[in-house]
Amino acid sequence: MNSNRKVRAQKIRRKLQARMRGVPRLTVFRSSRYIWAQIIDDTKGHTLVAASSRGLSSRDGTTKKERARAVGKTIARLALEKKIKKVVFDRGPYTFHGVVREVAEGAREGGLEF
Secondary structure, three states: OHHHHHHHHHHHHHHHHHHOOOOOEEEEEEOOOOEEEEEEEOOOOEEEEEEEOOOOOHHHOOOHHHHHHHHHHHHHHHHHHOOOOEOEEEOOOOOOOOHHHHHHHHHHHHOOEO
């Protein structure tokens, strides 16, 4: 079962990368506890900007969705500082639902265009 998941993730990744060459990619990784987002330039293979929810805590009275939206706003602010306005959203093997969607909406609120 685990290998099927990896194969599916690789297919999604290749399909997205083939369609959007030359445009920075906003990737999302989520675990059961935290969420990470980074903007990657595939032409050079470098991470341009990164943000995560590791500094945010549930002890602050925030939910996972609120922390995910904060990560989206943070990544947008950092990207705009580096003059990156347009990106392609790469959700990876995750469905566009819950915290993944909140990251996207936070990034849009922050000024990024997908």
